[in-house]
Amino acid sequence: MSETAPGQPATPHAAQAVRQPAAEPGAAGLVTQHVRHAYWKYPIIALVLAVLLGLLGALAGSPNSPRATIATTSRQDPGGAALAFTQELAGASASAGNQQEFGLGPPGQVFVTGPLSSFAPLLGGNVAAALAAWRAAPASQQAAWANNYLMALDKITPASMEGGMETAMSPDYAKIGTLRGDFGPVPALVKADVRLAQGGHLEQYLEARDPGHTLHLSTIWLYDHPKLLNDAVANGLTDDQWGMVKERDYPVGPWYLIIPAIIHVKLPGGVTGTGFVLWNLLVALIFIFVLPLVPGIRSLPRKLRLSRGIARYPTPGEQIPPDPNARLDPVLQKELKEEGLA
């Protein structure tokens, strides 16, 4: 928004003065540099933009893909649910990385043994016995059972497609009863938890376990299941770091290119959180300090005369005398003098 330079007096009837030639007598030099600001255009611009935004909102809408739920995901892909529960028991799930988060805890306990304990009286069968056997075993035995079962699940998992997409395939749940090995109570626990998940009870348990999680635990479990990531890959949302700015069915505008310009860089050690933070910090420092302060770089726009395409210059017949009151601040005067541009 335009403002008056410091020290400028208000200009009586400035608009009339604009088209006066420079040779006009009196205080023309004081008044012609400044014109009455065209505030009348602002309500029109605001109204046009409001209508445009309203039309876009109503006609183009905005991204709104239906949420994934634990129940639908587990019904569509029960093999993936079985894989997720087994990985959680083995400590090998994606959620193991979230274990230290406030309010979470060991995934095997949060997503498998915890809910099964709560529902055991309703589930009947061998669930209570399986839970007791699991809890009675030492941690090393628990890990051995779970890892054995993981390897067995791998044998009934179709090979991933050629092409190297980073998708995880789910075991064939119809064949899960054919597995044999030293699994301890793991199969009973996993199958019971798949039933809980498919019925929607696991989601209810995770939301109601403690107040305030607000989808926290459900979302973390969904990322343990291969489907969420597979769907993202299928929609092209995960290539490198694009997932942050890509929208399903809504190609982002070119103005968002500033975001990939900042964050989309493959670091030598691969994409890591620390690398991401350090790279963004570096870009921010360049943006805030190098671009505007380093001699030579800060003078680029002036040397390239970029303002010629932006500032308004007099049209033929329109003579604007130099503004005698336009003063540069002392810091800038010193900088320009050092660069020989004053």
Add this chain to the structure above:
Amino acid sequence: MAHPDTTETTSEVHGYRARVAEHGRFRAVMESFAYLPPFGGMFKKTSPFYAESYWYCMGGITFLMFVYLTLSGVLLAWLGPFWWLTNPVGQALKGTHYWAAQAFFFFLVLHLIRVWATGSFRGRRWLSWLLGSAVLLLGLGENLFGLLARGDWESQFVAMHSDDMLFVQPYFFHLFSPANFGADLAIHVAVIPVILFALIIGHLTLVRLQGTARPL
């Protein structure tokens, strides 16, 4: 709109009648907002000749988008996620909020180009550049939390994508998880916008004090 004469500014030069005489009733009425309270004392009434270009409006339009985002955001927050995800009016309002966010960044980038190309970041105006940069960077964060606060499938996926990439890092002390929808919504609605507003007010105050930068 109230008749400007009833709340006349102190200067006759900027009075309603003077402005009607200068450039007609239509323009005088349309610009009244800049001459009446609460803006009357805040806005300068004249601008340098070189700034009479739409390039110099980009910052103002970016602020206007911030106002749209605030107003539509208050309505959305009031009626809640179920409404904006399922009700046709709610979906349309959410769409408007989404496009206003696109426009916010679009005009902000144009404003950034104008400021850089005219050398308006030089000298003491660097502080203004600093505040503007903070608005851009924090705005990107607000954009991410807006995505997380939408409550649809993409919110779920991006929550975990950003969580596993960034927020499980030990320097975040494991105190925050983007998978928690309640935290996302609170941060998007009540934390970042307040900081953004303070930064924008600081930015505008500096522009008001320092005036428009002469193109270098």
